[in-house]
Amino acid sequence: MLWDDYAATWSGLHGGFDPRRANVLVRGWVRIAYGAGSWLARHRIGPMAVTTAGLLVCAAVPVSVWLLDRPGIFLAAVLVLVAALADGLDGAVAVLTGKTSRLGYVYDSVADRLGELAWLAAFWLAGAPGWLVVTAGAASWLQEYARARATAAGMSEIGVVTVAERPTRVLTAIFGLLAAFAFAPLITAATAVWLALAVIAGAQLTIAIRRALR
Secondary structure, three states: OOHHHHHHHHHHHOOOOOHHHOOHHHHHHHHHHHHHHHHHHHOOOOHHHHHHHHHHHHHHHHHHHHHHOHHHHHHHHHHHHHHHHHHHHHHHHHHHHOOOOHHHHHHHHHHHHHHHHHHHHHHHHOOOOHHHHHHHHHHHHHHHHHHHHHHHOOOOOOOOOOOOOHHHHHHHHHHHHHHHHHOOOHHHHHHHHHHHHHHHHHHHHHHHHHHHHO
16 A cells, blocks of 8 residues: 555544644654554454554553663663554554454553553653643643543544643653653653643643534
């Protein structure tokens, strides 16, 4: 499948949002997933297997911090990157192999939320205050819940590309852990950045929902 065909199919599965017209970060993310997904599809690796592998890698993120302490923080950042690549690849493989399904969509969404929970648990183990970690996680989950409910009520699936979409949360987790590896107290700052972006994103999404459903 050529890139333009893939982008058109991907757009149809994401509420008409065209990755070719997205910002550099989102467009690059989808393009990388397309390239790597093509390789996996040729080797007959299914999307469910990729999702499961990514979820297992996410589970290893807090474990590495817990068991290895400071070296584990660096390893955790690497594992978040690997998990993020898997997250982008499962959908790409599904599109490229024609194996998209409602069950796979739900499984992928649940895996994303559980994965982010694991990353934030690693933030806590690395030294971030528990209340701040919980608040940051709740703000992100609320954004995704509101979007899902608005979609069920008739809004297009994306609604709006906020400042705290999945790629942004991935980068915050990776660079937050790397910063903590260099200087431990920075993990609190990284958690605060996660929360601030989630709050801004919530406001953006609220405006989009009001416009779409009024």
